[in-house]
Amino acid sequence: MQARPSPVLRFSPTAWAKLLFFRDHKGTEVGGFGVTSANDLLRVDDFLTVKQEVTVASVVFDDQAVADFFETQVDAGGKPEQFARIWLHTHPGNSPQPSSTDEETFGRVFGGCQWAVMFVLAQGGKSYARLRFNVGPGGHVVIPAEVDFGAPFGPSQREAWEAEYKANVSAEHWGLGWNSREDLLGQTDLARCSVPGDWLEELEAMEPAERRLVMDELAVRPDLWDETAEVVYDD
Amino acid sequence: MRILFINNDGGGFADYVDVTPDMTVDKFFAQKLPGREAGDFLIRVNRQPVARDYVLQDGDRITCTPVKIEGAAV
Numbered sequence: 001m002q003a004r005p006s007p008v009l010r011f012s013p014t015a016w017a018k019l020l021f022f023r024d025h026k027g028t029e030v031g032g033f034g035v036t037s038a039n040d041l042l043r044v045d046d047f048l049t050v051k052q053e054v055t056v057a058s059v060v061f062d063d064q065a066v067a068d069f070f071e072t073q074v075d076a077g078g079k080p081e082q083f084a085r086i087w088l089h090t091h092p093g094n095s096p097q098p099s100s101t102d103e104e105t106f107g108r109v110f111g112g113c114q115w116a117v118m119f120v121l122a123q124g125g126k127s128y129a130r131l132r133f134n135v136g137p138g139g140h141v142v143i144p145a146e147v148d149f150g151a152p153f154g155p156s157q158r159e160a161w162e163a164e165y166k167a168n169v170s171a172e173h174w175g176l177g178w179n180s181r182e183d184l185l186g187q188t189d190l191a192r193c194s195v196p197g198d199w200l201e202e203l204e205a206m207e208p209a210e211r212r213l214v215m216d217e218l219a220v221r222p223d224l225w226d227e228t229a230e231v232v233y234d235d
Numbered sequence: 236m237r238i239l240f241i242n243n244d245g246g247g248f249a250d251y252v253d254v255t256p257d258m259t260v261d262k263f264f265a266q267k268l269p270g271r272e273a274g275d276f277l278i279r280v281n282r283q284p285v286a287r288d289y290v291l292q293d294g295d296r297i298t299c300t301p302v303k304i305e306g307a308a309v
Contacts, residue, residue, distance in 0.1 A: 031306055061304040063277045070241055070300050071282060080247030089306040101307035109301040112244035112271060120306075 007141070009086070009117055009129045010043045010148035014156070019047045021161050023090040023121060028171050029059040033069070034086030034119070041081055042117070043148060047088060049168045056092050058101070065168070085110070086117045094124035106132070119145060239296040242276075244268055254291055261287040268299060277302050 011019070015034070022030045031052060034044035051065035073083040087110065089102075098106070098120055110116035114135050120128045129145040132138070236256055241249045254263060260280065264273055273287075276299045280289060291297065 029306060029308065031304075057308040059306045063300075063302040066302070066304060067277050067279055067298055067300040068282075070243070070298055071296075074241050074249045079249055080241070080243040084243045084247065087304070091308045093308065095308075099307045099309055101305060105303070105305055108275060109304055112268070114246050 007042055007131055007143050009119060009131075009143055009145040011047075011145070012043065012045050012151070012153045013147055013149060014154045015044045015047045016147045017156055018161050019088065019090075019121060021158065022047070022049065022165060022169075023123065025162075025165055026169075026171065027092070027123070028054040028056050028169070029090050029092065030054055030169060031059040031061065031087070031089030033083055034088050034117070035073075035078070035083045036086070038079065038082055041085070043151075044086060044088075048083070049164060051168045051170070053170050053172070055172045059089055081114075085113060085115065086119060088119045088121070091120055091122045094122050094126060096120040096122040096126045096128035098128065098130075106130075117143075236291075236293040238291055238294065240267065240299075241296070242268065242299040243301065244271065244299075258291045259287065260285055260289045260291065260297070263291060263297065264299065275302060276300060 011034075019032075022032070030049065031054075032047050032049035035046040035048055036043055037045060048069070050069045051062040053060050053062070070080070070084065074080075087106070098118060102118065102120065106116070106118045110118070110132065111134060115131065115133050117129060117131050127145050129143050130140055131143050132140045236254055236258075237251045238254055239250070240252045252267075260278060261273070264271075264276075264278060268276070278285065279298050279300075280291070280295050282296075282298075
């Protein structure tokens with residue numbers, strides 16, 4: 001008797017390229033669902049996003065958008081196991097290890113499903129995939145992930161991906177106004193560029209790892225300020 | 236009376252089910268998703284949020300989808 005092959009999460013090259021595009025587009029976290037065919041539930045043919053609010057260190061899906069996504073996918077003939085079982089999101093930095101928030105979401109949202117996968121792709125390129133079973137005794141297993149070049153795949157669609165990004169991803173501008181939210185591709189308002197008085201206090205109140213992420217993000221985003229500009233102080 | 240039910244729990248479901256004529260949303264949820272917290276789901280009928288005591292009608296589409304899907308790096 002042959003042993004059953006170990007499960008592997010596979011991405012079509014196009015889906016992988018789209019995930020990388022979203023991860024790298026503005027440097028924030030981003031998330032979505034892996035969509036598969038009915039006969040290969042661990043091969044991601046597409047990465048689809050829903051409306052979401054993101055920062056450099058978090059992503060939150062819009063509840064109504066998730067419901068709309070389910071309805072649209074069902075209308076297109078999909079079954080939930082094809083579009084709602086592989087949860088994908090990115091992390092800044094080099095660590096793809098799930099956070100406590102990731103684990104809480106994976107348990108609460110996907111713990112009632114027969115099976116589900118949490119996949120995290122770090123900015124630095126490392127990834128983490130874990131398959132959980134909720135039937136029988138249940139269990140978890142970390143599985144490898146790879147890009148599958150063995151089947152036909154479509155071309156890059158950067159214009160469509162950019163439009164999807166613009167439609168679905170809204171970010172907090174950590175460098176402009178602490179509580180501001182706006183489309184990343186929108187116009188900035190100079191009146192909003194003042195730093196709130198409690199900015200430093202909020203920074204100091206963060207956990208060291210979160211504070212480090214913010215500082216790292218600011219360090220690699222010279223577009224957030226004009227390094228050559230002179231600062232003029234009024235008396 | 237038949238309604239279309241969509242949810243991701245268990246094996247996942249996107250199909251028609253028969254319900255009794257007096258079936259309310261909260262009774263339906265308790266039947267189909269026993270042990271689950273209603274607060275963990277957005278329940279919509281025909282793409283609209285509804286009250287828990289809404290009585291399902293023939294041909295309705297009810298979706299129970301997860302809420303607060305969020306990730307974080309730390």
